[in-house]
Amino acid sequence: MIDAGHGGKDPGAEGASGNLERAYTLALSTKVYDLLQQEPMFEAHRTRTDNSSVKLEDRAQIANDLDADAFVSIHGNTYSDPDVSGTETYYYADESFLFASEVHEQLAEATGFKDRGVKKEGLGVLKLSNNLAILLELGFLTNPSNETNMLSEMHQNRTAQAIVKGIKKYFVDREG
Numbered sequence: 001m002i003d004a005g006h007g008g009k010d011p012g013a014e015g016a017s018g019n020l021e022r023a024y025t026l027a028l029s030t031k032v033y034d035l036l037q038q039e040p041m042f043e044a045h046r047t048r049t050d051n052s053s054v055k056l057e058d059r060a061q062i063a064n065d066l067d068a069d070a071f072v073s074i075h076g077n078t079y080s081d082p083d084v085s086g087t088e089t090y091y092y093a094d095e096s097f098l099f100a101s102e103v104h105e106q107l108a109e110a111t112g113f114k115d116r117g118v119k120k121e122g123l124g125v126l127k128l129s130n131n132l133a134i135l136l137e138l139g140f141l142t143n144p145s146n147e148t149n150m151l152s153e154m155h156q157n158r159t160a161q162a163i164v165k166g167i168k169k170y171f172v173d174r175e176g
Contacts, residue, residue: 001063002036002046003073003125004029005135008053013078015141015151021076022051024141024150029074031160039168060128070099070132070167073125076150077137085143086114090135092126100134102173103166110162111155113139113146136163 004025006012012021029046036044045066047059054062063071077088089104091097100118108115116137126133138159139146149155 001066001068001071002029002033002044003059003063003071004046004048005073005075007048007051010053013076013141015076015147016082016144017147017151019141019147019151021078021141024076025074026051028138028156028160031156032072032074032163035160035164036167039164041168041171056124057128060125060130060133063133064128064130068131069171071125071129071134072103072163072167073133073135074163075135075137076139076141076147078142079140080142082140082142082144085140085146086116087111087139088116088137089118090121090123090126090137091118092120092122092133093129096126096132096134099132099170102170103134103136103163106162106166106169107136107138107159110158111139111149113149 006022033044036042048054089100091100104118139150141147
């Protein structure tokens with residue numbers, strides 16, 4: 001389950017240039033979804049396909065109802081200090097740690113941003129998920145350099161490929 005964070009009434013973070021997180025997360029999650037569709041081992045689903053509002057509890061419930069093997073929530077970070085930058089990955093349940101680590105390793109390399117690590121956090125969508133669940137903060141939209149990269153087509157393609165590579169690596173490593 002690919003979750004494009006925010007949407008509709010919830011714009012998410014406002015980037016340094018005034019662009020909104022909800023548009024970024026939808027664009028990137030669509031790229032991830034399209035790449036996953038090309039992988040025969042996956043049946044990909046999305047929590048939203050347009051700029052609509054999906055309640056926090058409904059995001060996890062959609063994945064739970066489908067008994068999705070994994071829930072990946074895509075976000076752009078924000079902070080009051082525009083110099084703060086980097087990529088970080090969150091998980092809540094201990095069984096999601098290795099999944100978070102695999103995806104984060106690929107992301108840290110692909111984004112070229114500061115590696116802010118993998119962190120355990122009781123975020124709503126993670127706590128409500130019945131299966132593997134991670135939340136990706138791919139970079140800081142409030143950091144002008146991070147944002148410029150994050151909004152570029154080339155960077156989004158590279159980031160989407162890294163997310164899929166991490167997901168695939170996690171599941172392939174567990175098949176054998």
